[in-house]
Amino acid sequence: MADGLRHKVVLDESEMPTQWYNIVPDLPSPPPPALHPGTLQPAGPDDFAPLFPMELILQEVSTERYIDIPEDVQDVYKLWRPSPLYRAHRLEKALGTPARIYYKYEGVSPAGSHKPNTAVPQVYYNAKAGVRKLTTETGAGQWGTALAFACAQYGLECEVWQVGASFDQKPYRRTMIETFGGTVHRSPSELTASGRAQLAERPDHPGSLGIAISEAVEVAAQSDDVKYALGSVLNHVLLHQTIIGEEALLQFAKLDETPDVIVGCTGGGSNFGGLTFPFLREKMAGRMSPTIRAVEPASCPSLTKGVYAYDFGDTAGLTPLMKMHTLGHGFVPDPIHAGGLRYHGMSPLLSHIYELGLIEAMSVPQTECFAAAVQFARTEGIVPAPEPTHALAACIREALACKESGEEKVILTALCGHGHLDLASYEAYLSGRMVDENPDDARFTEALADLPKVDA
C-alpha cells in the first residue's frame, strides 16, 4: 500500500447523499416572491405551469428542509457521483503558500460539469408528467449537453438554443449535444419571434443567455407536451445542486478538516449555491464559520455592480418578475470566454442571501483567470472550464494573501467543470490575443434604465 500525500477523498456510491437540502426554511427571512408580470401580484404555481411540471414547481416554492432524491435519479447520478474532493498539494507548493487548498471537482460528469445534477431530476419529473420534449438555452454549452444526456436517459426529445458567441467559438459542444441525441440552434434564431426581433436589429448578433431563454420559453409555451428547463437561477435548480456541498461535507469530515474560506464562480448561481448552501447551514447553526465568497466576471458583474430589483429573467420579458441582482434584462455582456457566466441577473435566492450579508462577492478580469487556470493545469493536471477559472483566480489571491500573512487557512474551491471543449479560449490566452474587460463599461448602468416599474 502506498504512503505519502493524500490527494483526494473519494466516497463509495453507497455513501452518496439521498436528500437535497433546501436552505429557505433556515434563512432569517424568506426570499421575496416572484411576481406575475401583468398583475404584479405574487406568481402562483399556475403561473409557472405552462413551463414546468408541477413537481418542480412545488420544489420551487417548498419550505421543507430536505427533499428525497428519487431512486431512479440516484441511479443515474451514480454514473459519476459521488464526485472527488481534491487537495491541491502541487498548486500549494508552486504558490509557496501555507494555505491548504481543496477543490470539489464536478468535471467527472457526462457533460463535464455540475449541470447534470439538476438536468437528471428535471427530466425525470418531466418524464413522469408525460412531457414529450424539453427546450432550453445554453451558454458555453455545458447545460445543453447535460440536458441532452438526461433526456437520453428518459427518452425525451431535447431542443437547445445556444448563445451565438459560444456557438461560433465552440463547435465541439454542438457535436457533443448531438452525440447525446439533442438538437442545437444558434441563438438568436429565425425560429422564434423573439429571435427574429433581435436579428432584425443586428444580423450578426452574438446572442446572450437572456435572448436564448426567450426563444426556448416561447417554443415551450406553444405546446402542451413541450416544457422548458432552466439550468440555473431558480430555487429548484439550486436545490438539486446541493448534493455537491452535502458530499463535500462528508469528505471534509473524513479529513477532520473544516474550510475557512469557500470560493465559487457565479453566473446564474447554481454551482455556487450547490456547493455553499450546506456549508451555510452549518455556519448558521454555529458548527463552522467559513467566509463564503462569490466570484463573477468583470464583464458581467451582477452582484458587485448591478442593483437589487425586480426584473425579467429573460431579454424579451416573457418570464415572471424576480427580485434579484441585475444589470438589466437588456444588458448584453461582451463575448467573453466564460459563456456560462454571461447572464444579466443572479439567482433570486442567492441575491437574497447576499442582501442578508451571509456571503461576499468580488469580480475578476479574464486574463487573471486564465493565468490561474494554466498554473492549475500544469500543477494539478486538470484543464478547468473558463467559468471556474474565476474561482481559481480568487483562490490563488487568497492563498497568496496567506503566504504574505503566514496564515494556514483552509480554502475550498468549486471546480465545476473541465475545459476540454473550451480550448479555443486557452489558445486565445496562450497566443496573447485575450483582452480584459473594461471595468467602467458604461453599459453596466445603461440597461438599468429599462427595469420594470414595481412598487416593492
Added chain:
Amino acid sequence: MADGLRHKVVLDESEMPTQWYNIVPDLPSPPPPALHPGTLQPAGPDDFAPLFPMELILQEVSTERYIDIPEDVQDVYKLWRPSPLYRAHRLEKALGTPARIYYKYEGVSPAGSHKPNTAVPQVYYNAKAGVRKLTTETGAGQWGTALAFACAQYGLECEVWQVGASFDQKPYRRTMIETFGGTVHRSPSELTASGRAQLAERPDHPGSLGIAISEAVEVAAQSDDVKYALGSVLNHVLLHQTIIGEEALLQFAKLDETPDVIVGCTGGGSNFGGLTFPFLREKMAGRMSPTIRAVEPASCPSLTKGVYAYDFGDTAGLTPLMKMHTLGHGFVPDPIHAGGLRYHGMSPLLSHIYELGLIEAMSVPQTECFAAAVQFARTEGIVPAPEPTHALAACIREALACKESGEEKVILTALCGHGHLDLASYEAYLSGRMVDENPDDARFTEALADLPKVDA
C-alpha cells in the same frame, strides 16, 4: 444511504498497487531480441543509450517479475489513480443482453487516456538522469498531451511531432499540449531530414506515426541532454501500463467476479497489454480462464493482416529492428479518426504473445465503432475516444452473441480514454460523412516487399 444497482468500484488511493508487473519471466519462451540494424546482432543497452536513460533500458530488458513504482511516481499517479471500474448496466439493458459488461475507465487522467501511466515514470527517470528535453511523436494527441503534462511535473521541456492528419483534424489537442507547456509541430515537418524527405515526395503528406517517430528520434539523437520518449510498443511502456490491470484485478475481487472475455483496442499495444497482462498471469497460473481479444481498425490490421517479421519501428529506418506483426514500415494507413491506432507495427512483446496463442485478434470497420460509441454515450454518459470505440464495438458483438445464446458472460472492456477532443470524428459520423475502410486494400501487402532482410 442509497440502495439499488452498483455502477462502479472505486479504490481509495491507499489501495493503489505499488509495483508494475513484467510478464516476460512468466512466458513459456522469451520474446526475440531487438537487432542492431547494421550488424543484425542483438541490440544491447548501449544501442538504446542515445535515446533512453539507462533505468528505462534496464526495464526494457528486465526479467524481474515485479518492479517497484517509485514513490515520486506514485505521488503523481494519485492525481487521478486508481481509476474506476464501471458496470455498464444501462448499456446491457439497451442491448437486452444477459452478459455483464464492465469497463475500466482511463479517461479520468490529465491527458484523458491511459498514456500518463507511462509518461510520468518515463519523465521521472529522464529527470533523474539529468535530461533537459524530451522529444516524441503523437497520433491523436493523447500521448503528446500526456508527455507534456508529465514534463511539467519534473521541469523538462517537451517537443512533440504530431501526425499531420490528426494535427489538421484536432486543433484542440495542440492547445492542450501547449497549455501543459509543450511545443507541437505538424509531421512531416521541415525541421528534420526525415520530414523534409517525406514533404519532397508529397507536400500535403497526412503523416503517420512511423514518420513522426523518425523526426522525434532524429532530433533526440543530435544532443546529449535531449532524449526521446515512446508512448507504446516497447516493453517498458507496456510494463508501466500494467497498473491498469492490477487495479482491475483488485476491483473484480471486491465484486467477487472474474471476466470470461477481455477486449481492448490495439495500436502499438500498450493499453491492451496494460489491462490484460495481469489477467494473463492469472490465466497462465490457472486461477482464471478469460478469452483475451485484441481489436484493431480494419484500415491498419497489423495482427490480422500483417506478417510476423523483423522490421523497423519507424518509417525512415532509424530504430533497432524488432520482430513484430507489421504491415511494413513504409505503410501509410488511411487518415481514419482513431489516430492512435494508425501504426504499421505492433508491440514485439504482444506480437510474441499472439504467436504463442495466448490471445486472439480481430478487426472492426470504423462506422461500426462509432455506432457502438454513440450507443455507449447515450446509455453510460461517456463519449469514448475513437480508439476504444473499437473495443466497444467488439464488446457489443460479444454481448449480442450472449443475447443469442443466453450465456451470462462477464465481459471486461478497456475504455482507455474520452473523446472530448475528438468530437470532429463524431460530427463526421453523425452527419453521415464517415466511410468504412476497404478491407482488401492492396497496400496491406505492398509495403511488406520492403521489409529488411534478416535471417532469424
